[in-house]
Amino acid sequence: MSEAGKCPFNHGAATGGATTNTHWWPNALNLDILHQHDTKTNPMDKDFDYRKEVKKLDFEALKKDMSALMTDSQSWWPADWGHYGGLMIRLSWHAAGTYRIADGRGGAGAGDQRFAPLNSWPDNASLDKARRLLWPIKKKYGKRISWADLLTLAGTIAYETMGLKTFGFGFGRADTWHPAKDIYWGAEKEWLAPSDERYDSVDDAKTMENPLAAVQMGLIYVNPEGVNGKSDPQKTADHIRVTFERMAMNDEET
Missing domain, CATH: 1.10.520.10 (Peroxidase; domain 1)
Known part of the structure; x- marks a missing residue:
């Protein structure tokens, strides 16, 4: 099936192959079952x-x-x-x-x-x-x-x-009180694993796995040293464009 004909939603990414917090901290005491869907995890009144x-x-x-x-x-x-x-x-x-x-x-x-x-x-x-x-x-x-x-x-x-005149600020972001377990950050088992693991071909930035935007596990966006830490300005520019596009920014904003 062509990409254009596929369902735009990603099925199973957050529940299937995702790397969970218990992988990164295997010795942590898992108390999830005690407070799953429990309002007591929120310290505020109901x-x-x-x-x-x-x-x-x-x-x-x-x-x-x-x-x-x-x-x-x-x-x-x-x-x-x-x-x-x-x-x-x-x-x-x-x-x-x-x-x-x-x-x-x-x-x-x-x-x-x-x-x-x-x-x-x-x-x-x-x-x-x-x-x-x-x-x-x-x-x-x-x-x-x-x-x-x-x-x-x-x-x-x-x-x-520092002297910049801003447009102001909008308040109203309500806090969460526990780690988000429904967000797929990638399937890698180590921080900063090579980018190849989230691309069909790391040479083609557009083949990054959806819904991801960052090029490596543990990075916010791109590797400042280049793709997989190798200096290649053209390839890096391609990855920057795709990553920031997936973060809702155009070339000018990037």
Whole structure:
């Protein structure tokens, strides 16, 4: 059957050959059966509505606190050149950068970066420090600001404190409270396995397995060193175009 004639939905990817968190952490105690479909995994009241709660937030006070954070360098993780802007932009970008158009999964809409496997991807190294820097602010404002909004807002505030005029910010991303088990990140059994495992032919970027967008397990998008770590500008450009197209970006946006 031609590609054009196939069903656009991917059957079995999230439940069949996917690599699960129990593969990466085989010694972890599996308590899934105790809280599957259980509302107790959500710490909020059953009637909690984040989009209503966030309207009670003092937005200007929050932005003031986050602006101060950018230059409040900590001894345990000093800010580069006295400003956490670069780290926070990377935090926000990597929170959003998991989104792919094929199945609409991933992205910054639920604060998934706090959980496995995303919090342990090689590409997300040291972003735990960025989230730790945000913790006092999260603790101060509590349920009126979600982690999902906070992780995304951090990048916006970083840009603004470095002089960029932004279009503003839209609040309303409600948090998830456990790792997403319905997202297929790939079938590889090791971080940064060669790209060949997710392509029919790694020489043809368009043959990447759907619904994936990133070129390797544990990366947000492409390998900055080139396809499989080999410098080939033309091949790398082809992979960049396809990957970012699958992340809903055109050439200009990329």
